[in-house]
Amino acid sequence: xxxxxxxxxxxxxxxxxxxxxxxxxxxxxxxxxxxxxxxxxxxxxxxxxxxxxxxxxxxxxxxxxxxxxxxxxxxxxxxxxxxxxxxxxxxxxxxxxxxxxxxxxxxxxxxxxxxxxxxxxxxxxxxxxxxxxxxxxxxxxxxxxxxxxxxxxxxxxxxxxxxxxxxxxxxxxxxxxxxxxxxxxxxxxxxxxxxxxxxxxxxxxxxxxxxxxxxxxxxxxxxxxxxxxxxxxxxxxxxxxxxxxxxxxxxxxxxxxxxxxxxxxxxxxxxxxxxxxxxxxxxxxxxxxxxxxxxxxxxxxxxxxxxxxxxxxxxxxxxxxxxxxxxxxxxxxxxxxxxxxxxxxxxxxxxxxxxxxxxxxxxxxxxxxxxxxxxxxxxxxxxxxxxxxxxxxxxxxxxxxxxxxxxxxxxxxxxxxxxxxxxxxxxxxxxxxxxxxxxxxxxxxxxxxxxxxxxxxxxxxxxxxxxxxxxxxxxxxxxxxxxxxxxxxxxxxxxxxxxxxxxxxxxxxxxxxxxxxxxxxxxxxxxxxxxxxxxxxxxxxxxxxxxxxxxxxxxxxxxxxxxxxxxxxxxxxxxxxxxxxxxxxxxxxxxxxxxxxxxxxxxxxxxxxxxxxxxxxxxxxxxxxxxxxxxxxxxxxxxxxxxxxxxxxxxxxxxxxxxxxxxxxxxxxxxxxxxxxxxxxxxxxxxxxxxxxxxxxxxxxxxxxxxxxxxxxxxxxxxxxxxxxxxxxxxxxxxxxxxxxxxxxxxxxxxxxxxxxxxxx
Numbered sequence: 001x002x003x004x005x006x007x008x009x010x011x012x013x014x015x016x017x018x019x020x021x022x023x024x025x026x027x028x029x030x031x032x033x034x035x036x037x038x039x040x041x042x043x044x045x046x047x048x049x050x051x052x053x054x055x056x057x058x059x060x061x062x063x064x065x066x067x068x069x070x071x072x073x074x075x076x077x078x079x080x081x082x083x084x085x086x087x088x089x090x091x092x093x094x095x096x097x098x099x100x101x102x103x104x105x106x107x108x109x110x111x112x113x114x115x116x117x118x119x120x121x122x123x124x125x126x127x128x129x130x131x132x133x134x135x136x137x138x139x140x141x142x143x144x145x146x147x148x149x150x151x152x153x154x155x156x157x158x159x160x161x162x163x164x165x166x167x168x169x170x171x172x173x174x175x176x177x178x179x180x181x182x183x184x185x186x187x188x189x190x191x192x193x194x195x196x197x198x199x200x201x202x203x204x205x206x207x208x209x210x211x212x213x214x215x216x217x218x219x220x221x222x223x224x225x226x227x228x229x230x231x232x233x234x235x236x237x238x239x240x241x242x243x244x245x246x247x248x249x250x251x252x253x254x255x256x257x258x259x260x261x262x263x264x265x266x267x268x269x270x271x272x273x274x275x276x277x278x279x280x281x282x283x284x285x286x287x288x289x290x291x292x293x294x295x296x297x298x299x300x301x302x303x304x305x306x307x308x309x310x311x312x313x314x315x316x317x318x319x320x321x322x323x324x325x326x327x328x329x330x331x332x333x334x335x336x337x338x339x340x341x342x343x344x345x346x347x348x349x350x351x352x353x354x355x356x357x358x359x360x361x362x363x364x365x366x367x368x369x370x371x372x373x374x375x376x377x378x379x380x381x382x383x384x385x386x387x388x389x390x391x392x393x394x395x396x397x398x399x400x401x402x403x404x405x406x407x408x409x410x411x412x413x414x415x416x417x418x419x420x421x422x423x424x425x426x427x428x429x430x431x432x433x434x435x436x437x438x439x440x441x442x443x444x445x446x447x448x449x450x451x452x453x454x455x456x457x458x459x460x461x462x463x464x465x466x467x468x469x470x471x472x473x474x475x476x477x478x479x480x481x482x483x484x485x486x487x488x489x490x491x492x493x494x495x496x497x498x499x500x501x502x503x504x505x506x507x508x509x510x511x512x513x514x515x516x517x518x519x520x521x522x523x524x525x526x527x528x529x530x531x532x533x534x535x536x537x538x539x540x541x542x543x544x545x546x547x548x549x550x551x552x553x554x555x556x557x558x559x560x561x562x563x564x565x566x567x568x569x570x571x572x573x574x575x576x577x578x579x580x581x582x583x584x585x586x587x588x589x590x591x592x593x594x595x596x597x598x599x600x601x602x603x604x605x606x607x608x609x610x611x612x613x614x615x616x617x618x619x620x621x622x623x624x625x626x627x628x629x630x631x632x633x634x635x636x637x638x639x640x641x642x643x644x645x646x647x648x649x650x651x652x653x654x655x656x657x658x659x660x661x662x663x664x665x666x667x668x669x670x671x672x673x674x675x676x677x678x679x680x681x682x683x684x685x686x687x688x689x690x691x692x693x694x695x696x697x698x699x700x701x702x703x704x705x706x707x708x709x710x711x712x713x714x715x716x717x718x719x720x721x722x723x724x725x726x727x728x729x730x731x732x733x734x735x736x737x738x739x740x741x742x743x744x745x746x747x748x749x750x751x752x753x754x755x756x757x758x759x760x761x
Contacts, residue, residue: 069347069367072435073339074392076145076160078188079170080180084200088170088326088335089133089146095257095333096135096142098422102255132390132421132437137336143437154183154466154515155498159378159447161187162463163392163437166343167195168335169319173207177215180728185220190464194316194349196338197222202230202237203325209233213321224319225282227309228334229275231265240323240331241268243276244309245302249334256329283308286317306341313342346435351394353450353458356407363458369433371395373404373453376460377445380495389443390421391432394460396453398438399431407459408449417441447497465497468513472520475510477534488531492523499523504543517720542713543667544750545739546616546623548660551576556652557634558644568636569648571597571605575660578625586613587627597633597645604642605630608649617654618662618747619754624739628653664747665739667712672705673722675730680704682725690714691743709737 077085093099134143145160161167167188171181188195197216199209209230216222231239231248239250241264248265252258264272280300284291290308293300312318322338324331347367353374354360365374373396381388391398398404400418405411419426419439432438445451450459476485489501489512500513514520520537527533553574560567578587588606597605606628613623635645671692675683677699684706687694692710699705715734722730742750 068369068433069435070345071140072143072345073140073343074143074163074165074346074435074437075339075343076147076157076164076167076193077170078147078157078161078167078184080172080175080178080184081148083170083172083175083178083181084326085170086146088168088198088200088332089144091256091326091329091332092142092144092336093133093135094255095336096137098133098135132439134420134422134437138340140340142336142339145437153519154187155463155496157184157187158463158465161191161193163376163378164191164193165346165349166339167193168339169195169197171197171199171212171216172204173199173201173209173212173323174204176212177219178728182219182729185222187464192316194313194342194344195319196313196335196342197224197319197321198331198335199321199323200326202233202323202330203235203328205234207233207237209323216319216321222319223282223286223317224321225279226275226323227279227320227338228323228331229268229272230323231268237325237328237330240334241272242334243272243279244305246272246276251330251333256332259333280305283312283318286312286315310342314344314348351460353394353460356457356459360459365395365458367395367434369395369397371434372455373398373451374456374458374460375404375451377443377447377449377451378463380445380447382491382495386441387444388439388441389445390437390439391451392437393432393434395434397431397433398440398451400429402453404443404451405454406443406445406449407452407457408446411444412454413443413445413451415440415443446494466515468498468500468515471511471513472524473504473509473538474512474524474535477536481531481533484531485527485533485535488527488533492526515719517717539716544619544621544742545665546618546621546662547625547665547741548575548577548623548657548662550659550661552656552660554652554656556648556655558648558651559639560644561639565641566636566639567641567644567647568639569597569601569641569644570634571630571645571648571652572632573628573630573652575653575656576627576629577660578627582625585624585626586610589627589629591629591631592633597630597635598640601635601640601642601645602630604646605649608646609653611646612650612653616662617657618664619750620758621664623657623662624665663741664750666742666746668709668737668740669712669715669734670737671708671710671715671732671734673708673730673732674700674703674705675722675726676702677704679726679730680706683722683730686721686725690718711742712736 077089079085090099090102094102132143132145134141136142145164147157147160148154169181169185169188171177199212201207202209209226213224213226216224227243229241229243230237231241231250239248241248246264248262250260250262252260280290280294283305284294287308289311290300290304293304309318309320313320320338320342322331322335324335326332349367351365351367353363353365355363365371373393375391375393375396375398377389377391379390381390398415398418400415402415403412404415406413417440418429418432419441420429420432421437421439426439429438448463452458476482489510492499493501498515499519502511502513503509504511512520512523514523524535524537527535551574553572555570555572557570558567573591578584588609590602592602609628613626615621616623671687673683673687680697683704684694684697687706687708687710690710691714692708694706694708696707697704718732722732
């Protein structure tokens with residue numbers, strides 16, 4: 001039985017030739033996009049006149065769900081920070097009737113953009129969490145995820161691109177291809193996402209879309225061409241010429257909601273003809289059908305060009321470039337039409353699962369609602385009603401009340417509530433089908449888990465999770481708020497795979513790790529706001545060590561007499577450094593001859609020396625690479641005890657420690673940097689300033705790979721410094737190598753700091 005009733009009329013044609021049901025309530029005119037989609041409509045008219053989808057469905061030649069899937073798009077909007085992603089999403093929601101009033105990202109009305117639902121996002125004017133929504137445009141349903149632009153929140157982009165079928169890469173017409181544009185493009189390639197490019201902010205001073213197009217080709221290696229030409233730039237920008245349909249579009253009305261179609265300006269004809277030829281040549285390079293017509297000098301019809309662009313875009317061989325100004329309400333509706341025309345529907349994208357019953361054999365998912373349920377949990381969020389789990393359904397249907405299986409854990413779970421998200425608002429639904437993005441409540445799972453109906457045991461490959469690069473020590477100000485503090489950390493760790501929490505066994509500090517200073521600052525602020533817990537933040541205590549460099553003798557008598565049994569114990573011997581490469585950090589050797597000290601007291605003496613070595617007298621850190629040799633001693637028949645000899649060992653160690661010329665050891669990290677060659681000099685100079693030693697420098701394409709040994713104490717905040725030195729293009733990894741002695745001046749500084757802190761106590 002069909003679960004989704006097929007439309008009785010061709011919905012797309014109905015929406016074009018009669019007033020659209022999705023036209024915003026503020027507009028009384030028919031859909032302004034009529035002309036833009038005419039090419040598509042002629043093609044669909046031919047299909048319907050020849051029998052169309054409906055006739056073929058009745059004959060059993062096409063599955064019943066085909067039409068529903070063809071009219072579905074899952075897209076993400078990604079870009080460098082401040083390129084206008086959230087502003088663009090706001091305009092899309094307005095023109096599709098999802099919202100009826102426009103709010104700016106940094107609006108003075110205090111409301112903020114719809115997709116920035118967190119108070120912190122509205123205050124800072126940045127997107128922190130990806131937000132999902134959906135809208136309808138000309139009979140098509142579009143699911144949209146607006147993602148953050150800041151590199152610290154890169155995991156939000158990773159998981160969005162993992163589940164989307166297409167994407168819009170927003171580029172600033174002034175800033176051009178920036179550091180995060182390169183990162184986002186790399187992520188889109190990783191997940192093989194077909195994309196459109198949108199050159200935004202053409203109204204800004206210094207806007208140059210052709211420079212940005214050239215940068216996209218050189219820096220991003222995009223095979224791309226413009227499908228539009230702007231009419232004027234900067235303050236004079238007032239319209240676009242569509243190179244496919246060869247029409248001009250102007251955007252009238254208080255919010256640009258009325259799209260007026262006209263003939264292109266006469267003075268632009270030569271330039272438009274040149275750009276159209278460039279578009280046709282570029283697409284012909286990757287599409288054989290168009291190439292044949294182009295080489296044979298046949299006239300290229302709008303429909304043929306549009307179909308060729310669609311084929312090349314879905315095959316990820318071409319990227320059509322749109323233009324406009326989201327802030328000035330120009331160019332958004334044609335971009336929406338481009339999403340429908342050029343980006344794939346769910347059945348046109350290859351998605352694979354791993355069959356756990358057949359040794360993780362790759363299985364192609366057809367993407368139809370008739371198949372077994374396969375859904376991926378790609379994002380978790382703590383909502384008002386418990387954990388909210390975002391699911392992308394790849395195959396099958398999920399209904400409220402269904403039992404589903406978490407393949408990763410084997411747990412059987414009932415779906416108590418099923419919703420569709422509109423930023424932070426929810427709409428209850430009874431079922432969701434393949435291709436859709438839905439959210440469920442009350443399902444305990446982790447990010448990346450796969451759900452099925454139990455008939456198959458498939459898992460989806462998870463998203464790429466980058467390793468944290470920065471850590472901070474954090475603790476609640478009030479001891480009473482420890483429970484809420486732990487609850488907050490557990491929640492954030494579950495929601496964000498790049499946010500890690502650990503405990504330093506030596507210092508007892510809670511250490512949080514993340515992608516950068518802003519990332520961690522946001523979480524500390526969220527702990528304060530959402531859980532009402534004030535937390536103090538500090539640099540984690542670096543695990544320094546102490547060691548000795550000389551041999552030093554000890555001879556200590558511990559003698560204490562008070563009424564009754566006293567304490568008596570004498571130990572003699574020496575301490576010395578262990579030879580390099582010793583497998584242990586501490587050795588105790590008993591070279592006593594005779595019974596000067598009864599053998600039953602020897603373990604207490606060893607324990608005393610070990611305890612003393614846990615805290616060196618220079619800065620109170622453990623002493624390593626130490627050998628203690630016991631050569632002589634004395635005992636008392638009545639007053640000697642285990643406690644007396646343990647105390648004698650502790651005081652003996654402290655007595656001779658200074659004579660052994662102790663030094664402080666610091667953890668040295670092996671740091672590997674990958675930076676564009678142009679920044680190599682400044683990065684190497686900064687490593688030297690941080691007292692690092694460069695041990696290797698290789699060339700890898702346009703990048704330099706630098707290997708260095710750098711003290712950990714000099715690496716805090718380095719991710720931010722590296723980004724500023726390399727315009728955000730530098731990357732680094734860091735791992736522990738060994739403990740090495742600090743320089744004399746650093747040792748003096750550390751000792752003085754330690755003495756000052758002890759004096760303050």
